[in-house]
Amino acid sequence: MLYISLPIGFLAGLIFATASSVNATLADQTTVTFIGRVEGATPFIQQLNFVVNQPANLKTVQFTIQPKPGSVTRPLSATYPTAYLSARGFLDLAGNLKVPVFGLYANFRNSVTLRYTFSDGSFNETTVLITTTRYADPCSYRDPTVVQARTSSTSLSYDYLLLKNECSDNSPTIMDTDGAIRWVGTSGTSNAATAFFDNAIYIGNSAQLLRMELDGAVAVVGDYRNLRVTELHHNIDPGKYGLLLEVDTATDVESIILEVDKDGNLLKAWNMADIVSAAMIAGGDDPSTFVRRGVNWFHNNSCAYRASDDTLIVSSRENFVIAIDYQSGAIKWILGDTSKAWYQFPSLRAFALTVPAGSLAPIGQHAVSITYNDKLLLFDNGNNSRTQVPPGISRTFAYPRKYAIDLVNKTATEIFNYDQSTVSEICSSVYEDAPDNYLIDYSIARGPFAEIVGLQADGQKVFDYKYPTPSCQEIFNAFPLHFDQIRFQVEAPDFAGTLTNISGRDFVGTGNDVVIGGFIITGSTSKEVVVRGLGPSLAQFGLNQVLSDPILSLYSGSQLIAANDDYVPSAQLVDHGLIPGNARESGIVVMLNPGSYTAVLRGKNGTAGFGLLEVYDISGAAAQIINVSIRGRVESANKVLIGGFIVATNPMEVIVRASGPTLANFGITDPLTDPAVAVYNSNGTAVVSNNNWKETQQVELTNAGFAMVDDREAALLAILSPGPYTAIVTDQLAAIDSHGIALLEVYNAGTQ
Structure with missing residues (x-):
């Protein structure tokens, strides 16, 4: 004890x-x-x-x-x-x-x-x-108007909020959904330009970027005066590899974006004055009356990275939402009020998306983001331009809006909005956490007050609080956080055995019967991986009824970060010998930060057949894959769930689990009743197997923290030599025509 x-x-x-x-x-x-x-x-x-x-x-x-x-x-x-x-x-x-x-x-x-x-x-x-002692709140958070107290519902996907503010030198504030303050900034800085990233709070301080640890330690991680930066303003957003900073310089006002890593190192920069001017000149227009350096002609207030097509999406309050290619900076599309100045120029009008009847284009918007299903979400303030002529229209209402972007037909169709009959002309935000779980911030609603609203997936309001404010400083922006399962990490210089290439094969159906693979990357560096979805080429291995046209989607949490139908040849696929064997098969090459990821393999247009989902580590970086899971349907004969993995470098202790009955707790209506699992080496020999987890290694699995919930589920712990292995989940009740959904998991026990 x-x-x-x-x-x-x-x-x-x-x-x-x-x-x-x-x-x-x-x-x-x-x-x-x-x-x-x-x-x-x-x-x-x-x-x-x-x-x-x-x-x-x-x-x-x-x-x-x-x-x-x-x-x-x-x-x-x-x-x-x-x-x-x-x-x-x-x-x-x-x-x-x-x-x-x-x-x-x-x-x-x-x-x-x-x-x-x-x-x-x-x-x-x-x-x-x-x-603890009392906190002397210099803002107004301790005296809200409670429009609706936190309900007893536990369906809301988040419980903590990052309030980006400038109402004290303790920016920002973290609050729970009961309205209680749980953390405030420790840098002595008042700036709404903040973000939660790498389990720390980042905040702008003039031309510097500070990192505040949650334990209160503060460090300067970036100083950008050598780039002539004078101020970090508005927001800090997640980028492709790190953080997107919106900065002022000695010559450009609110129109330059930097991406930096967690240590503040510059990764990439975009000057929107140069990008827009180049497009206008190429289209035959004179940009001098529109792009006016030294004045606030653009007013960038937020950015978002869209991984599915490698796009940086930028909110210009004065003009539009503009999408540019991450690598080249070339304009892809523009969405905005066509009565504003930008639409008068044919060179910019050529990039305009059409808004169909029944939808409204955003005006003076804030807080652009990409949702889990690759849609564009933003807060539409409805306020016209202050520096461009013509300024466009203004509305008497402000809405959160979500759009489906169709680049083939060049349309932006509104698929969600929320009407609270509230006006908030500037600042403000909306973010989606789990699907259809929203956090809305009306930063300066008429009153004036700041109002934050939480919506759960069925559209019901979970909380609604108002705080007096003279302007945007009380809650410029509010972002949902998950402070219920924080796990700190540090990069280890050496590893024992590691999981490298992993795969899962199953019969791909529709609905819940698609193949889902999950994996976790640890460490503090990014890792380049290849994810493949195969179907037609499996026929050469004697499989009948193969998936004719596989489609891959890759998620980080609920956020879609990459998708592919038919693979595009790339140097990485060629160099590593990973070109799929059929043009209809899928391949994704992506650099991933440490975290949890989910790959989904389905058939195009609802087709079914055997498919193979693969994840390859091609970077050799210190970050490592420590866990893989494959979910699919198990029936009889060759319709079993198969997961492959390779142990590299040194012997590795692994834990392999097969879950069935407990999947019912997660909404699966037909889980496999009695799964069994076996691990085979490259010679096809079963090296270890298990039917019911308590049979042989109950103590070891319990002590390692991997006890199963249901006695019928299978689990085993084994030390495996370097080499390729195959784990197969079968149905112990196949003789009575049982079948269902199962989950196969493989853990690197040495990292748990």
């Missing part, structure tokens, strides 16, 4: 209760002794200090803050691997351990659970009660 000793006379606000796991071998041997705590930079942050007698035994430390009584929000939780703690100076070889706890309620007795997991899978848990 974990032992914690308290010094005599220690602060009464801290109380401990301890629980130990069953079979906790290293947990029994390891003591973690409390030696004190340190107040953080704000009441929302504390640092708890311990001494660990055998620090090599420790694998992760997790804290979880319980919500206030009556709240249905997910608990705020974060996990620190010991490699991260060591890299940050929070754990040394002598066993001195510092655990930063952030997201505490201010002026409250917080119940915090600390979970210590050891390298053998055993763990101990400690309950800590931390009483």
